[in-house]
Amino acid sequence: MAFLSNPIGKKMLMALTGVILFLFLVAHLLGNTTVLGGPGWINAYAEHIHSAMFAPLLWAARVVLLACLGLHIALGTLLFLENTKAAPTKGTFVTYKEAGLSSRTMFYTGLLILAYLIYHLLHFTLHSVHTSLSVSAFPPDAEGRPDLFRSIALSFQRPGIAGTYLLAMAIVCLHTFHGVFSSLQTLGLPGKASLPVLKRAGQVLATLLAAGFALVPVAVLTGWINL
Amino acid sequence: MRFHLKVWRQEGPEAPGRFFDYDVDDVIPEMSLLEMLDKLNEELIKKGTPPIVFESDCREGICGTCGMVVNGSAHGPQPKTTTCEIRMRHFQDGETITIEPFRAAAFPVQKDLLVERAGLDKVIQAGGYTSAYTGTHADANAILVPKDDQEYAMDAAACIGCGACVAACPNSSAMLFVAAKIAHLGTLPQGMPEEPKRALSMTEVMQEEGFGACSNHFECQAVCPKGIQVETIARLNRAFLKASLKRRA
Numbered sequence: 206m207a208f209l210s211n212p213i214g215k216k217m218l219m220a221l222t223g224v225i226l227f228l229f230l231v232a233h234l235l236g237n238t239t240v241l242g243g244p245g246w247i248n249a250y251a252e253h254i255h256s257a258m259f260a261p262l263l264w265a266a267r268v269v270l271l272a273c274l275g276l277h278i279a280l281g282t283l284l285f286l287e288n289t290k291a292a293p294t295k296g297t298f299v300t301y302k303e304a305g306l307s308s309r310t311m312f313y314t315g316l317l318i319l320a321y322l323i324y325h326l327l328h329f330t331l332h333s334v335h336t337s338l339s340v341s342a343f344p345p346d347a348e349g350r351p352d353l354f355r356s357i358a359l360s361f362q363r364p365g366i367a368g369t370y371l372l373a374m375a376i377v378c379l380h381t382f383h384g385v386f387s388s389l390q391t392l393g394l395p396g397k398a399s400l401p402v403l404k405r406a407g408q409v410l411a412t413l414l415a416a417g418f419a420l421v422p423v424a425v426l427t428g429w430i431n432l
Numbered sequence: 433m434r435f436h437l438k439v440w441r442q443e444g445p446e447a448p449g450r451f452f453d454y455d456v457d458d459v460i461p462e463m464s465l466l467e468m469l470d471k472l473n474e475e476l477i478k479k480g481t482p483p484i485v486f487e488s489d490c491r492e493g494i495c496g497t498c499g500m501v502v503n504g505s506a507h508g509p510q511p512k513t514t515t516c517e518i519r520m521r522h523f524q525d526g527e528t529i530t531i532e533p534f535r536a537a538a539f540p541v542q543k544d545l546l547v548e549r550a551g552l553d554k555v556i557q558a559g560g561y562t563s564a565y566t567g568t569h570a571d572a573n574a575i576l577v578p579k580d581d582q583e584y585a586m587d588a589a590a591c592i593g594c595g596a597c598v599a600a601c602p603n604s605s606a607m608l609f610v611a612a613k614i615a616h617l618g619t620l621p622q623g624m625p626e627e628p629k630r631a632l633s634m635t636e637v638m639q640e641e642g643f644g645a646c647s648n649h650f651e652c653q654a655v656c657p658k659g660i661q662v663e664t665i666a667r668l669n670r671a672f673l674k675a676s677l678k679r680r681a
């Protein structure tokens with residue numbers, strides 16, 4: 206508890222949960238690339254992770270991720286409130302020199318990610334929005350598997366849905382653009398020489414991740430992926 | 433040179449403050465910003481207006497008392513320069529210059545540009561002692577310190593405790609200040625034994641005194657007049673982690 210009442214302790218747990226969430230996103234992105242391989246790939250992948258063999262793993266991952274997300278949000282909100290209290294005003298003419306849009310909007314981009322996350326789960330996991338586009342609305346594919354490919358393609362053919370996902374990826378990019386390096390700094394990784402390198406690497410990684418996610422809706426919109 | 437100044441004036445800690453406009457003529461380019469304010473104050477006194485209250489002592493960049501926010505930057509726009517070292521030739525003739533106190537919940541404004549920075553002293557007190565022998569001073573080379581460590585400790589020891597890092601930080605965190613002290617003392621044999629205790633107590637008191645936590649914005653590094661690097665904050669984070677694990681064990 207002494208660890209968590211310390212300002213660095215709070216940040217360290219924040220950083221650790223952030224890194225775990227980011228690693229999940231990397232794994233998620235790797236899974237998503239199967240969409241680019243066509244219905245055979247993504248449907249097989251989806252059937253695989255939902256199979257009895259992987260079910261315990263899937264549930265374990267869900268529990269860990271949910272715990273991380275809960276801690277990350279709780280600590281992020283606490284830090285945001287404490288930091289706002291410590292700095293009610295920074296004066297009338299404030300010029301920022303190193304802090305960018307990304308680092309200054311972490312709390313707000315975090316909240317937007319949460320909103321997106323809820324929408325995304327309602328869409329592809331719980332099938333309670335866009336029901337006419339959910340897998341259960343379509344017959345199984347040629348191999349008798351749930352036709353996730355059709356659900357994804359038809360969803361992103363709607364500019365409104367594709368646009369929402371693209372906007373969300375821009376926000377994820379903004380959050381992790383600062384977040385990836387920030388967590389390494391908080392965990393005490395950088396040395397004198399490696400600090401600028403790690404900072405740039407974090408920004409590149411965040412951009413690549415978001416671009417990777419954006420690829421699927423863009424591929425559908427441009428007709429590269431088609432039914 | 434002549435300047436138009438917008439200076440924050442505030443009667444006392446509770447009173448509302450606001451900007452006042454002043455014109456200063458016949459400023460010599462070699463004057464420091466504080467000397468320009470001295471000149472203005474003399475004119476104000478002659479007119480029967482109370483002079484602008486601000487702090488200064490050494491006026492050569494070593495004591496750390498003179499901080500103020502000049503044109504939106506703690507210690508002004510000149511990198512690695514304290515307020516007292518800014519020369520008026522760095523500004524454009526006829527320029528409007530805004531001058532405000534350091535802003536942080538932990539630095540309450542006392543009057544005009546004068547803020548209370550005792551919070552930093554409390555953090556230093558929380559750091560405790562170093563295990564050095566007292567009495568007659570030791571031989572200069574009795575304890576050998578590797579050159580790189582000497583340099584590193586010396587760079588960190590350059591911190592003058594001015595609080596500009598707090599003023600610039602969007603969270604009003606004092607992490608760069610604490611990190612400088614931890615890096616300075618923890619790198620040398622005399623201060624090393626107490627490092628774990630120091631890393632825990634100084635950061636705890638930092639929070640108690642109303643300073644925020646570090647979000648790695650790095651605004652501190654940009655304004656620090658002594659060039660303290662944010663790499664020292666990563667070092668402090670490591671020291672804190674080691675100390676926490678040790679406390680567990």
Ligand code: HEM
Nearest residue numbers: 220223226227281284311312315316319384387388391647
């Ligand atoms: C999958 C989603 C998310 C990922 C990958 C992620 C990742 C990260 C990472 C890596 C950090 C850096 C930690 C550090 O600075 O040490 C961070 C910071 C932060 N995150 Fe998230 N995050 C996510 C969702 C959220 C959500 C939903 C919120 C909601 C409030 C949030 C709020 C914050 C805040 C406020 C910070 C900055 C804390 C500070 O520096 O004071 N994040 N995030």
Ligand code: SF4
Nearest residue numbers: 591592594595597656
């Ligand atoms: S770290 Fe730099 S800005 Fe902060 S108190 Fe020390 S000298 Fe001043």
Ligand code: FES
Nearest residue numbers: 491495496498516
């Ligand atoms: S008056 Fe001493 S540092 Fe400026």
